[in-house]
Amino acid sequence: QVHLMESGGGSVQAGGSLQLSCVVSGVDSLNCGMGWYRQTPGKEREIVMATLGDGSTRAIDSVKDRFTISQDRATGTLYLRMNNLEIEDTAVYYCAAMSVNLSTTAYACQVRYWGQGTQVTVSL
Numbered sequence: 001q002v003h004l005m006e007s008g009g010g011s012v013q014a015g016g017s018l019q020l021s022c023v024v025s026g027v028d029s030l031n032c033g034m035g036w037y038r039q040t041p042g043k044e045r046e047i048v049m050a051t052l053g054d055g056s057t058r059a060i061d062s063v064k065d066r067f068t069i070s071q072d073r074a075t076g077t078l079y080l081r082m083n084n085l086e087i088e089d090t091a092v093y094y095c096a097a098m099s100v101n102l103s104t105t106a107y108a109c110q111v112r113y114w115g116q117g118t119q120v121t122v123s124l
Contacts, residue, residue, distance in 0.1 A: 002026040002113040004095045009118030016085050022078040022095030022115055032109035033098040036080045038091035085122045092117040
């Protein structure tokens with residue numbers, strides 16, 4: 001069982017910066033990656049950035065040049081550094097832990113654990 005706890009959200013003016021943290025407790029032997037998702041009212045939760053077990057990183061185009069994902073290997077804490085924030089970045093941000101799904105043919109790497117979310121609000 002893995003427990004995720006986010007922090008670092010808040011209100012910031014456009015152009016400002018925030019850093020989100022996700023403290024990870026517990027062990028998942030099938031872990032294949034960690035990521036940050038976000039969701040706004042009426043919309044589906046979308047992936048923002050992810051770091052995978054093979055060392056690769058995934059990111060949506062709108063944040064590639066502004067956000068950075070990192071993980072402290074010693075503590076497991078996951079970070080999302082967000083620079084030059086835009087109003088469109090306003091959302092609840094969720095930390096996610098991914099596991100290999102052995103019930104799928106391709107052993108897909110899928111989100112298995114979620115944090116409770118932290119609100120990020122960007123204003124003019």
